Each structure stands twice: as structure tokens, then as C-alpha cells.
Amino acid sequence: MNYADVLKHLAEQNLYRRLTNVRIIDSSRAIVDGREVILLCSNDYLGLSSDKEVIDYATSELSNISQCSSRLVAGNDPILVELEQRLAEHKAMERALVYPTGYMASLAIAALADEHSIIYSDELNHSSIIDACRLSRASINVFKHNDVAMLEELLASSTSSTATATATVATSTHHSRRIVVTEGVFSMDGDMARLDEIGRLCREYNAMLIVDDAHGDFIYGSNYRGTTEYMNAEDYVDVIISSMSKALGCFGGYIAGSEEVVEYLINRSRTFIYTSSLPALFARAALKALEIIKDGKIAYDGDKNKKILHPQDRLITNAKMLREALAREGFNLKGSTHIIPVLIGDEKVALEFADMLLKHGIFAQAIRYPTVARGSARIRVSVTALHDEDTLKYVADVFSMVGKDLNLI
Ligand SMILES: Cc1ncc(COP(=O)(O)O)c(C=O)c1O
Incomplete structure (x- = not known):
């Protein structure tokens, strides 16, 4: 098979992967296609990547990239x-x-x-x-x-x-x-x-x-x-x-x-x-982030003076809240942690689901074969400590609407 045939075959099977341009604001928000959306696929679970203290410390003694x-x-x-x-x-x-x-x-x-x-x-x-x-x-x-x-x-x-x-x-x-x-x-x-x-x-x-x-x-x-x-x-x-x-x-x-x-x-x-x-730049960032984690305090970006205690607790609370809301709507969820896989099954339907979410201002990825088994496509939702209650309620409502439209629930 030549490369073009492989790509055609992937597209026919709904397994073609495309890059989306995403500019991250923080672990809960991003700019996609020029507009701000709710981000549900960051692994920056505690929101430290946009923490000002981390950024300042990482760049403070920068002598080389x-x-x-x-x-x-x-x-x-x-x-x-x-x-x-x-x-x-x-x-x-x-x-x-x-x-x-x-x-x-x-x-x-x-x-x-x-x-x-x-x-x-x-x-x-x-x-x-x-x-x-x-x-x-x-x-x-x-x-x-x-x-x-x-x-x-x-x-x-x-x-x-x-x-x-x-x-x-x-x-x-x-x-x-x-x-x-x-x-x-x-x-x-x-x-x-x-x-x-x-x-x-x-x-x-x-x-x-x-x-x-x-x-x-x-x-x-x-x-x-x-x-x-x-x-x-x-x-x-x-x-x-x-x-x-x-x-x-x-x-x-x-x-x-x-x-x-x-x-x-x-x-x-x-x-x-x-x-x-x-690069030393990243090592400095990691040192500061680790120090903050050990202190149990994280500064919220966007709300400069707000410090919260134990972001891990906040992450777990958020995950529990969204898991329970999605389960109540009748979705088939896997696991028990802050990573919430919403099982869809068919690859084409999973892609449609993700597209419809984006239309409603939510960016989450459809995960398909070979990352997961064939026929077990899913929307992998990752909640973070930076999502707030209203946002998660909105997310659950939109999931419910899309799930009904696609006859999944
Ligand atoms: C279990 C596991 N190990 C390793 C990695 C790779 O980590 P990194 O993104 O730092 O290369 C990942 C990334 O998603 C992962 O999920």
C-alpha cells in the first residue's frame, strides 16, 4: 500500500487524524477557530502550566533556551x-x-x-x-x-x-x-x-x-x-x-x-x-510546580489574588461532580478517576459527538482505534482543578443534548 491508499483507507474507516489549532489559555479554556471554548482535554490537571509563579521562576534566570x-x-x-x-x-x-x-x-x-x-x-x-x-x-x-x-x-x-x-x-x-x-x-x-x-x-x-x-x-x-x-x-x-x-x-x-x-x-x-x-527552563518550572504542590497552594490565573488550598481536592470534587452528572444522564462511563471516558462505540458517531460539542463551545477529543480498541471509541473528558461548577453544569447539559440527538442516551 502506498501512503495515499493508507490515508484513504483511514478516512473510510473514520480513523483519519487531523490537527486542530488550539491556543491554550489555561487548563480549562482555549481558543479554537478564533473563539474561546471550554477545554476538556488538557492533562494539566491542577492548572499549574499557566501559574504565574511557575512561569516567573522558570524564566527568571534564563541564560539559554x-x-x-x-x-x-x-x-x-x-x-x-x-x-x-x-x-x-x-x-x-x-x-x-x-x-x-x-x-x-x-x-x-x-x-x-x-x-x-x-x-x-x-x-x-x-x-x-x-x-x-x-x-x-x-x-x-x-x-x-x-x-x-x-x-x-x-x-x-x-x-x-x-x-x-x-x-x-x-x-x-x-x-x-x-x-x-x-x-x-x-x-x-x-x-x-x-x-x-x-x-x-x-x-x-x-x-x-x-x-x-x-x-x-x-x-x-x-x-x-x-x-x-x-x-x-x-x-x-x-x-x-x-x-x-x-x-x-x-x-x-x-x-x-x-x-x-x-x-x-x-x-x-x-x-x-x-x-x-x-532544557533547564523546564527543570526550573518543574521545581517551582513541585514546591507549590508540596505547599498545597496554587494561584489561579485570571483571578490573580485567588489562592486555593489543595487543588487535588478540587480536581477530585470536580471529577466526581461531572461523573455523577453524566451518569445520571445515562452515559456509559469508564473508570473512577479525573479522566472520564464517555463511551460512544462507533468511530463515526464519536467524531460527530466531538464536532457537536465544539459547536456548543466545548473542545473534547474523540479517541479512536488504535489508541483504544476498534468499536470502543470514546470522548475522553479530562476535568481539571480550574473548571468551576457552572462550567461543569453547562458541560453536562450539552453532553445530554448531544447524546440525545445522536440516540446514545
Ligand atoms: C501512561 C503514559 N505514559 C507516558 C506518556 C508520555 O508522556 P509525555 O507526554 O511526557 O511524553 C503518556 C502520555 O500521554 C502516558 O499517558
């Missing part, structure tokens, strides 16, 4: 080292390592495995994890989404028990390293991994546990350490991957783990070694 070099050559700005210390403290892990993007941090999983390893991966894991699995050359076992029983079956079937003087130790029959990898909050289904149970299995079967918590980090848990803290699973987790371009409102990715894992990645992770470092 970028280090224009790999960390291992001339790119290791001390601000990155400081950020890594703060991120390691945030995660209560020995060390952290910053990557230029969350995608590149996820790809580092490839370095943690090799052709002698076996990786157990949740079927709904993000594409960056799928790509990392492929790059690693490890054997891959995909388990059904959050299916702990299936994961146990897979772990057990590749395990033999070896009696030692003190204990019975589970070891892999064929593989030198076993790795279980899952997201924390699933980006397209908005549910949480059963990390406590998965963690216990990893311990029992002597497998390493890697969690990509791009969407739960800085939100969940009493110290905002993410899904692992919220699920009481921190002791089971060996490596955490996260993004700074979601709730932290900045840019870049990072990995937290042991001293040994981080030193290993510095020496072996191709997406760390062979690319330019995260």
Missing part, C-alpha cells in the same frame, strides 16, 4: 540534579533521573530488560510501554486489563520452585529477569491498576514491578506521590516512570528507583544517552 547537548556531554545543568533530588524525595525513592519526555522515560524500560527477560504487560498499557517492550527483545506476555488472576497464571506457568536451605524461592524456568509493567491510572480508561494485588504477586513470584504513573502522579495519595501511594503499594514497586507534562503542568519525564537502577540507566538507556537534555 536549551543546553543543546546530551546530559553526558554538556547538558547536565545543576538545576536538573536539584530537580532529581526533589523528585526522588517526592517519590520517597533513592534516586530519580530526568528524561526529555515521559515517552522517552517509558522507552527506558527497554534498557531494563534484554532477550533473556520476560515482560508481563497489561493489555491497555500506553503505546510508549508497548514500544519499549518491543525494543527490549524480551519475551512479552500480555495479560487482560487488570486481571490479577491471569497475571498469576502467567507468572506461575513460567516459574519453578527451588527449595533452598531457608525458603522456597520462585525462579523463572527460562528467563533471567521477570518484569511486570502497568500504568497507575490508565490514560484512556481512567481506572487504577490493582497495584496492591499486583505488587504482592510480584513479590511472591520474584518479579520486578514497573509502574508508569504519568496520570496519577502529583494527584493521588496523602503526599501526592501517586497511585502507588494511594493503593498502599509503594513497598512493592521497583521502578516508577512518570511525566512532568500532566499534573505538574510542565514538560519532560522522569524515572525513580534505586541508586543502582539509575546508575544503570545513565550507562545503558539509549533515550537518556543519545538525545539532548531537558
Whole structure:
């Protein structure tokens, strides 16, 4: 097939992707086609990306736009080292390592495995994890989404028990390293991994546990350490991957783990070694955003003097309010978190739904195959701490009207 044929085929199947010009005002508002609309697809869940303190701090000592070099050559700005210390403290892990993007941090999983390893991966894991699995050359076992029983079956079937003087130790029959990898909050289904149970299995079967918590980090848990803290699973987790371009409102990715894992990645992770470092500008922004999160205060842009306590609480309250309103209208919703997937099913109808929302001043994306399974297209609604009650009521009303027009409810 040539490129034109592929594009034609995609269009026929309602799977063609188009870029929309969007100028973000803050995480709740944007300019689309020259007019202000309600934004329902930002991952800036706490509204930090437009925070004035963050912007001022990021740009205050700006002497260059970028280090224009790999960390291992001339790119290791001390601000990155400081950020890594703060991120390691945030995660209560020995060390952290910053990557230029969350995608590149996820790809580092490839370095943690090799052709002698076996990786157990949740079927709904993000594409960056799928790509990392492929790059690693490890054997891959995909388990059904959050299916702990299936994961146990897979772990057990590749395990033999070896009696030692003190204990019975589970070891892999064929593989030198076993790795279980899952997201924390699933980006397209908005549910949480059963990390406590998965963690216990990893311990029992002597497998390493890697969690990509791009969407739960800085939100969940009493110290905002993410899904692992919220699920009481921190002791089971060996490596955490996260993004700074979601709730932290900045840019870049990072990995937290042991001293040994981080030193290993510095020496072996191709997406760390062979690319330019995260610009110091973003590292400064992330440091300030992290400080604000730890303080529990966020300044609202647009209402300069308004400070709110615990934006995470506000985010959860907003998500609950909108989830309940949409469920009352009869929509089929997935998950339980601040990511609210409104299931539509048919790809064409999902596109029509998004178009109709935009006509009513709401910008939300129709998510289709291959990001989600065929026939399970959805509108992925992400609420943020900056949406207010009236806006969310309006959103629920418009969803209801469009849902009725399209015979979905
Ligand atoms: C689970 C998960 N991991 C990694 C990434 C990539 O993060 P970034 O946007 O920082 O590259 C995403 C982005 O959506 C994601 O959802």
C-alpha cells in the first residue's frame, strides 16, 4: 500500500487524524477557530502550566533556551540534579533521573530488560510501554486489563520452585529477569491498576514491578506521590516512570528507583544517552510546580489574588461532580478517576459527538482505534482543578443534548 491508499483507507474507516489549532489559555479554556471554548482535554490537571509563579521562576534566570547537548556531554545543568533530588524525595525513592519526555522515560524500560527477560504487560498499557517492550527483545506476555488472576497464571506457568536451605524461592524456568509493567491510572480508561494485588504477586513470584504513573502522579495519595501511594503499594514497586507534562503542568519525564537502577540507566538507556537534555527552563518550572504542590497552594490565573488550598481536592470534587452528572444522564462511563471516558462505540458517531460539542463551545477529543480498541471509541473528558461548577453544569447539559440527538442516551 502506498501512503495515499493508507490515508484513504483511514478516512473510510473514520480513523483519519487531523490537527486542530488550539491556543491554550489555561487548563480549562482555549481558543479554537478564533473563539474561546471550554477545554476538556488538557492533562494539566491542577492548572499549574499557566501559574504565574511557575512561569516567573522558570524564566527568571534564563541564560539559554536549551543546553543543546546530551546530559553526558554538556547538558547536565545543576538545576536538573536539584530537580532529581526533589523528585526522588517526592517519590520517597533513592534516586530519580530526568528524561526529555515521559515517552522517552517509558522507552527506558527497554534498557531494563534484554532477550533473556520476560515482560508481563497489561493489555491497555500506553503505546510508549508497548514500544519499549518491543525494543527490549524480551519475551512479552500480555495479560487482560487488570486481571490479577491471569497475571498469576502467567507468572506461575513460567516459574519453578527451588527449595533452598531457608525458603522456597520462585525462579523463572527460562528467563533471567521477570518484569511486570502497568500504568497507575490508565490514560484512556481512567481506572487504577490493582497495584496492591499486583505488587504482592510480584513479590511472591520474584518479579520486578514497573509502574508508569504519568496520570496519577502529583494527584493521588496523602503526599501526592501517586497511585502507588494511594493503593498502599509503594513497598512493592521497583521502578516508577512518570511525566512532568500532566499534573505538574510542565514538560519532560522522569524515572525513580534505586541508586543502582539509575546508575544503570545513565550507562545503558539509549533515550537518556543519545538525545539532548531537558532544557533547564523546564527543570526550573518543574521545581517551582513541585514546591507549590508540596505547599498545597496554587494561584489561579485570571483571578490573580485567588489562592486555593489543595487543588487535588478540587480536581477530585470536580471529577466526581461531572461523573455523577453524566451518569445520571445515562452515559456509559469508564473508570473512577479525573479522566472520564464517555463511551460512544462507533468511530463515526464519536467524531460527530466531538464536532457537536465544539459547536456548543466545548473542545473534547474523540479517541479512536488504535489508541483504544476498534468499536470502543470514546470522548475522553479530562476535568481539571480550574473548571468551576457552572462550567461543569453547562458541560453536562450539552453532553445530554448531544447524546440525545445522536440516540446514545
Ligand atoms: C501512561 C503514559 N505514559 C507516558 C506518556 C508520555 O508522556 P509525555 O507526554 O511526557 O511524553 C503518556 C502520555 O500521554 C502516558 O499517558
